């Protein structure tokens with residue numbers, strides 16, 4: 001078991017709609033790659049801000065004659081931050097875990113990868129995680145990314 | 161010989177943010193009496209990799225696709241023979257990527273262009289500048305449930321019509337944007353696609369969309385043709401302007417168990433040319449109508465109107481155009 005990457009980033013609203021690459025390389029082949037990332041807070045706690053942003057969006061996107069049906073801003077609260085993780089090996093795109101859970105664990109291996117990623121050996125070479133920062137609303141979001149190389153028979157330690 | 165097949169053109173599994181396994185999605189699609197499904201997970205092809213290694217999992221033809229879930233718009237890409245990176249497209253640089261997709265035989269459609277966007281749903285609203293609309297093969301004109309009434313679908317329909325009026329040849333599709341099974345009796349639409357010998361595959365569906373052979377319906381199936389001289393022209397074909405004879409068949413007996421509970425009743429068939437209604441015919445039950453048309457250059461399509469979900473005078477279905485030169 002080898003810790004390959006352990007990085008903490010602070011993402012701000014101005015990072016919304018950008019991709020943040022995190023490169024790492026493996027000196028040798030592993031049996032599996034274990035990737036964990038989490039970010040918090042997930043929800044925008046400031047309800048006044050949520051209300052303001054939601055009403056603004058409804059005004060922007062819903063034509064006036066249809067707006068009556070969309071008056072309840074609470075239907076869209078709470079607003080949430082969204083950061084997804086995509087992965088490349090050398091020049092090859094392996095996939096993305098596009099879902100809302102703010103804490104995710106993924107396995108990459110030739111025998112099978114977690115949903116969102118194609119099976120791929122945890123091979124020596126250049127790897128790239130790309131954080132897809134879809135939305136950071138309001139307060140900064142702390143994002144932690146860890147990558148661990150697992151040898152045959154090793155399991156990811158849940159306390160990591 | 162072209163046969164039209166019913167497809168769901170926009171779906172997700174737990175390989176992105178859906179609840180379906182690929183097996184469950186295929187099973188649900190079969191229950192809807194569909195002939196095929198485009199599996200278009202957000203930013204990943206891993207469900208397709210799974211289906212290739214577990215061929216027994218798909219009991220229905222699955223079209224290879226991906227939903228480019230970018231920050232500036234969602235785009236359905238079907239049949240691309242190698243993966244083009246969705247992450248670098250910026251609001252003003254999309255054409256470059258559209259060309260790259262085309263170079264690997266992919267077909268591109270804009271998904272739910274008028275869905276409420278950022279910050280409620282980043283990228284759900286279409287904000288890309290497309291400089292050459294010839295690079296867009298289709299628009300998902302109807303999205304999600306109750307497509308006959310939602311404002312965003314009406315806006316998407318108008319956008320599509322505007323582009324046709326500008327001379328672009330763009331097919332129309334519908335998509336449930338299917339993420340989970342949900343209420344089984346959901347009022348939605350199907351996309352019918354005209355494929356060679358009725359064979360549904362990634363290749364045949366891409367070819368058909370490129371050729372404009374699609375129509376969308378929340379109810380009856382449609383057959384729309386125009387005859388001129390000795391020739392008959394079908395959806396997606398091009399004919400010369402002038403006098404011709406149109407023919408439309410509306411058949412409510414197909415897949416009626418699926419849509420029959422939503423109070424859908426066709427009352428009127430309209431023929432629309434270059435954005436204007438040129439002919440309106442009352443309709444009821446199975447309908448076969450022949451009519452004279454005088455066509456000017458541009459396009460002509462058929463539209464069905466009637467009752468849906470307790471409302472009247474709703475658009476229930478529409479064809480992609482027959483083009484006029």
Ligand SMILES: [Zn+2]
Nearest residue numbers: 227234271284
């Ligand atoms: Zn989408």
Ligand SMILES: [Zn+2]
Nearest residue numbers: 170172227337
């Ligand atoms: Zn979708």
